[in-house]
Amino acid sequence: MARIHLDGVGHSYDGGRTHALQPADILFEDGKTYALLGPSGCGKTTMLNIVSGLLFPSDGRVRLGERDVTRAAIADRNIAQVFQFPVVYRSKTVFGNLAFPLKCRNWDKARIERRVSEVAELLGLTARLGRSARSLTADEKQLISLGRGLVRDDVAALLMDEPLTVIDPQMKFDLRRRIKQANERTRHTVIYVTHDQNEAMTFADEILVMQAGRVIQRGTPKDLFERPLNAYVGTFIGSPGMNFVPATQSGGEIRVGGEIIRNDAPTIVGGTLTVGIRPEHIRLSATDRGLPARVIGVQDQGNVRVVELELADGARLKAKLPREHAIPADALRVVMPSQHAHIYADGVRADI
Numbered sequence: 364m365a366r367i368h369l370d371g372v373g374h375s376y377d378g379g380r381t382h383a384l385q386p387a388d389i390l391f392e393d394g395k396t397y398a399l400l401g402p403s404g405c406g407k408t409t410m411l412n413i414v415s416g417l418l419f420p421s422d423g424r425v426r427l428g429e430r431d432v433t434r435a436a437i438a439d440r441n442i443a444q445v446f447q448f449p450v451v452y453r454s455k456t457v458f459g460n461l462a463f464p465l466k467c468r469n470w471d472k473a474r475i476e477r478r479v480s481e482v483a484e485l486l487g488l489t490a491r492l493g494r495s496a497r498s499l500t501a502d503e504k505q506l507i508s509l510g511r512g513l514v515r516d517d518v519a520a521l522l523m524d525e526p527l528t529v530i531d532p533q534m535k536f537d538l539r540r541r542i543k544q545a546n547e548r549t550r551h552t553v554i555y556v557t558h559d560q561n562e563a564m565t566f567a568d569e570i571l572v573m574q575a576g577r578v579i580q581r582g583t584p585k586d587l588f589e590r591p592l593n594a595y596v597g598t599f600i601g602s603p604g605m606n607f608v609p610a611t612q613s614g615g616e617i618r619v620g621g622e623i624i625r626n627d628a629p630t631i632v633g634g635t636l637t638v639g640i641r642p643e644h645i646r647l648s649a650t651d652r653g654l655p656a657r658v659i660g661v662q663d664q665g666n667v668r669v670v671e672l673e674l675a676d677g678a679r680l681k682a683k684l685p686r687e688h689a690i691p692a693d694a695l696r697v698v699m700p701s702q703h704a705h706i707y708a709d710g711v712r713a714d715i
């Protein structure tokens with residue numbers, strides 16, 4: 364197990380004309396689980412491949428613990444990696460596949476059997492240990508790839524690149540929980556690439572949100588949900604994403620549609636002001652407090668409803684309400700609790 368330090372690391376695939384990964388300092392602490400989250404092409408796999416050694420960075424140094432591994436071969440890094448699509452030895456049994464990384468390191472037979480049976484149990488593969496890998500479904504083959512990633516408890520880090528893409532959606536939730544449990548025992552440093560915010564939020568101790576080759580915010584799932592630093596993170600995280608509604612400032616007061624939403628605002632110089640508020644934090648009221656609004660549409664999501672609203676000035680926003688909360692039919696008002704209403708100037712958090 365080791366901390367991973369990307370010291371000024373960046374990468375250009377075209378000799379420096381453009382950077383797929385902008386040079387930056389990034390630290391992954393020992394024993395924590397990280398998710399790299401962002402849309403396709405933002406540089407997640409590039410960063411992961413630099414850590415694993417599949418790619419040598421064009422800028423900076425990579426350190427695993429105290430060791431500089433910037434130009435070290437993959438085999439010299441003691442890292443386990445799981446890819447998006449299954450990589451299995453078709454001629455071997457499930458047991459043979461899971462045992463392979465341990466045999467390569469000359470573990471004794473009893474220790475191999477113990478560890479393989481633990482991992483097989485964790486992934487629900489026990490009954491298939493004697494089967495040929497060739498005969499398995501794509502789901503099952505990916506479980507073997509995951510198992511090979513998890514089987515060594517002495518690796519410096521475990522890197523996973525969208526490892527659940529081919530897994531049946533019903534199984535994903537359960538598998539995430541199992542992988543997390545396995546890791547709570549081994550305390551590997553894990554870096555997990557995903558473009559799925561649910562996956563990142565449920566799996567990681569800390570999430571690095573990426574956009575166009577940069578990490579634009581890192582924090583716990585709670586931090587990113589409650590305190591997004593910019594509109595990009597606010598809308599990328601959450602379902603639906605954060606609402607941003609036009610606002611005005613006068614002294615310490617921030618108003619939306621003439622209503623005071625905050626009275627403790629710092630002086631904000633320049634930029635278009637908006638108030639950012641999560642759909643989960645909006646309340647609807649039939650009393651005279653709050654902003655007059657009308658319902659545009661209601662989306663039923665089972666135990667919650669997402670209500671699309673329009674304010675008197677035409678601004679639109681969404682509220683996410685528990686099913687049992689009534690939606691007032693007349694004189695509907697939108698209440699934005701001040702502790703959840705954040706101020707943004709040109710899409711950047713301005714009240715911290």
Ligand SMILES: Nc1ncnc2c1ncn2[C@@H]1O[C@H](COP(=O)(O)OP(=O)(O)OP(=O)(O)O)[C@@H](O)[C@H]1O
Nearest residue numbers: 376383384401402403404405406407408409410558
């Ligand atoms: N081998 C390569 N040669 C040239 N450009 C590349 C290469 N690999 C990736 N890129 C480019 O680098 C940028 C970052 O790609 P990368 O695969 O790291 O992003 P990603 O966030 O992992 O995306 P995805 O989720 O689609 O895999 C993209 O613009 C991509 O087109």
